[in-house]
Amino acid sequence: AQSVTQLDSQVPVFEEAPVELRCNYSSSVSVYLFWYVQYPNQGLQLLLKYLSGSTLVESINGFEAEFNKSQTSFHLRKPSVHISDTAEYFCAVRNSGNTGKLIFGQGTTLQVKP
């Protein structure tokens, strides 16, 4: 069965500092991986996804994530965060054989302090 673990429930960081939000998955088959973001009082939005090819994927607002098959990880990074990045971030996985079944992690709250 597929599952996702986000190792940190909260990550406090100062503005302009780098950040890494950790995500590990469990699956016996190939996977598709996603990061979604939920800003306060809003719905979830897709941040980036890995389907195949280059293991490093980027979003338009400076986040990047790297698929590491040997570590079964898909950590999200940003070299310099802004106050506006304060949100809850969710990692999600779908096994290649489970069409339509997208499983989310527990979420990590990123708190950016001035």
Add this chain to the structure above:
Amino acid sequence: NAGVTQTPKFQVLKTGQSMTLQCAQDMNHEYMSWYRQDPGMGLRLIHYSVGAGITDQGEVPNGYNVSRSTTEDFPLRLLSAAPSQTSVYFCASSRGDVEKLFFGSGTQLSVL
């Protein structure tokens, strides 16, 4: 485009009551799903559908039923509400299997 529309936005039920959460999308998406969001537990998949007439169970299906008679609609039925079903429920749809999910605005359900 309205996108994904969920009704109602808020609901209070008594234990044992039944109700249906409505979800409709106007984007002709084949894939639809229901999640519940609880603090510290992220989003958990209840049921999902890959097309009209096809549904399957997610991670936490017990106590919930779904049907998909049309592409547009994917209602979620609570058969006999329990306090453990107090949660925020989100309906989502996507054009393709690995395409981004479009989420509804959510239904906040309290079961007393």
